[in-house]
Amino acid sequence: MGFLLRIAFWFSLVLLVIPFDFGSEQPKAEHVGPIETFLAAREAFVDLTGICERKPDVCEVGKSAMNTVGVRAREAARIAYEVLDENFGETDKATLTGTIKPPSELAPKAPPTADEPAKPSPKPPQS
Incomplete structure (x- = not known):
């Protein structure tokens, strides 16, 4: 919804900037230039930023x-x-075949506490 509102806002600014020749068929209306449009948009933004105070x-x-x-x-x-x-x-074929250990086995283990004796580390298989 916000995306559509932003598109509508920018599209309306583009339409205000593009000069159109209305000819003599329409009555004289007040034309708003790009500078006035920018100033009005800036004032609207300033007003919206102050809404949290109000x-x-x-x-x-x-x-x-x-x-x-x-x-x-x-x-x-x-x-x-x-x-x-x-x-x-x-699927990760390397972990299924055992050539790479799964992430759960690669996680660092906590060091043993004083109450718990240190376990010997397993020896790697020799090829």
Whole structure:
């Protein structure tokens, strides 16, 4: 929805900048130039940035809404990743054959505590 609003805003600015020759068929209307359009847009932006001072509850609701959108977007991305991985992901043949250890075995182990004796490390297989 926000994307459509931004497109409409920029499209309207482009239409204001492009000069059109209306001819004599339309009555004389006040023409707005690009400089006036820019100044009006800047004033509107300044007014919108000050809304949190005038109405703090609007900003709180906006923050909550953005948080909710972020959480939902993250969850949707996770679900999409899992679906794509199931359908198009390739299995890692190196970990299945044993030539490379899986990530769970590569994780560093915590050093033994004083109560727990140190275990001897396994010896690598000799070829």
